[in-house]
Amino acid sequence: MIGLSQRPQLPSLPARVEAIDLARGIAIALMILSHAVSGLLGIRQVPDWGMVPIHLFTKFSSSLFILVFGIALAVAFLPKVGTPDWPKRRRKLMLRGLEVLFWYKALTIVEMLPLFTPQEILETLLYQRFAIWVEILGFYALALLWLPWVLPLWCRMPLWSRLLAPVVVGVLSVMLERHFHFWGSEIFKALLVEDADHYTWGQLARLPLVMMGLLIGEAILRWYGEPASRWRLVGCLAGVGALFLVGFAALSLSEPYAMLLAVAWNDGKHPPEVPFMLFSIGGALVIMALCLLGGQRAALWLKPLTVIGSDALRAFIFHIVAIFLVLRLLLGAWQVYSYPQVLGIGLGLILLTAGWIALIRRFRELSR
Template identity: 85%
Template sequence: MLGLAQRPQLPSLHARVEAIDLARGIAIALMILSHAVSGLLGIRQVPEWGMVPIHLITKFSSSLFILVFGIALAVAFLPKVTTPDWPRRRLKLMLRGLEVLFWYKALTIVEMLPMFTTQDILDALLYQRFTIWVEILGFYALALLWIPWVLPLWLRMPLWSRLLAPVIVGVASVLLERHFHFWGNDILKALLVEDADHYTWGQLARLPLVMLGLLIGEAILRWYAEPATRRRLVAWLLGAGAVFLVAFLAMSVPDVYDALMAVAWNRGKHPPEVPFMLFSAGGALVILALCLLGSNRAAAWLRPLTLIGSDALRAFVFHIVVIFLVFRLLLEAWQVYSYPQVLGIGSALILATAGWIALLRWFREHSR
């Protein structure tokens, strides 16, 4: 009982955990591949062998991205919540949220320019409708404006309540999405718990993944520094990921292939449904565990992905600009290339994004 009543114990790490950057970089790389396919070809044109297994694997990216968001908050900011410097750090997080909000709106224009009218774009900028590919930035922008205010509350919660919180919030989000009318305001509903008519990432709908990331981040702070405890953490994450994936398979019997195809087609992604989330979060936990197991050595071997993960916002901006401004608008390359060619473009774009991040870093270092 003493363990379940325990508040977070958060020693600071003395060095950056590059395994977290690697996990974030893998999430963005999978996202780039998915966006290249859907943004240049369209999912309906993808052959069956491309949906399963190739496009299916990219479904790990969204859950992994949000998990790492929670982990990064825990590792970089939770130990500072009780310090006199916390108000400055909280302001830093909120200013980051405003920066992400700016790029969300700027990239909304970039995404919509090749295919929508000016009025449609204005509606999206004013939260009267939503886009598709850049909506994840909208989630992060809003989250960074309010989550810093509740981190002190999380720090005061005993372990049993922190473990229950993701379940309670998840159940509440589903009940609100299905049974509450939000005063007839479908935009508000979409922003909070998601709506079937709008492609959004709801703050409450995705908060359980952020909370799970906070819990994993706490474990990383306590156990990552020592090889023995790190292996124990990796085993727990691998086990949890395996349980999620096995649960997905159990729910899918006897039509496992049809269930995999449904996930590849994004069925149950927005609003989130249990089968999709079991598959996506299970795969995300396995990838995260492998990144932590490989530690700095894996981060060095997979340096392009680690580079992407170390500067996620610029990586996101770069690949959206290339896909929608360069290919779709300037080159008019919508459905011009075959599926294998689009896969090649997506793979090349991952490397180009890493090169862009490296170039920006070199420029900053040599322009001081």
């Protein structure tokens, strides 16, 4: 039995867990599909049958992406905390953060070129306003600059406090978002806990999801290698995910379709609200459970998604450039195609992204 005072048990895994790559790849694929629709057609042009159920399912993407971020941190880096190698690993994470920050700014220009003036783009680069489609990258960039410094604290916390931390941080974030003025700075508020007037991802607002990912990553480190314990882990994740979805259903009893449509329209996504997060996190946990259940076999069957998940940054760069620079700016593809055609473009972009990553990887192997 696990004691509530127990600190993390963090054995290193002998091989890469491809199920994590698969889950990340699914998150990115759903994101590509959503971005293709909103970037080439516009949400207001989507028919009702496209909003529910098709566009609705893409709402699992953001929570799954951030959840996997925490899982990957736990699996790859928590076992190294406190070892002589940790300063090097911490520096690696922070350098990765700077790399992501560079691409966040570069892709901000790419996203905004077809839509905004040079002055508006400059203001966005200087954190005077925010873009939309690339903001998730801004979240990761900042998180990678400060999270490495608090991972050692996480490793010293007893289990009861690690379980309680996501709840405490979530409540604190909501209280700050609703009741604290942040010295009149909407930008600072948006970066930390989000603001209704800015489509961004708050560090504190999304930290509970990262913490949930750290907890799941700890469980993977301990139990993924044995089939019996893996089944228990999968069952636990699927059960919690189902519980979240049941909670969303309970809130939707009076108007179920209206609630589903509201989620599809991103109501309650920024800042996060209970119905949206119950649906999004519940679906993300179920997908994560299925990926762990399928393991290496599922990762092989769904190889294009696994390839995308193995190089998330390159996948993100490729699809943003393809949608906004090539299709929207150079080819003038804004509201040219019907919704089914845009869906087809999105699915094609998923396969092209996987092919691009595989091709770059092959070039690197041949150049060694």
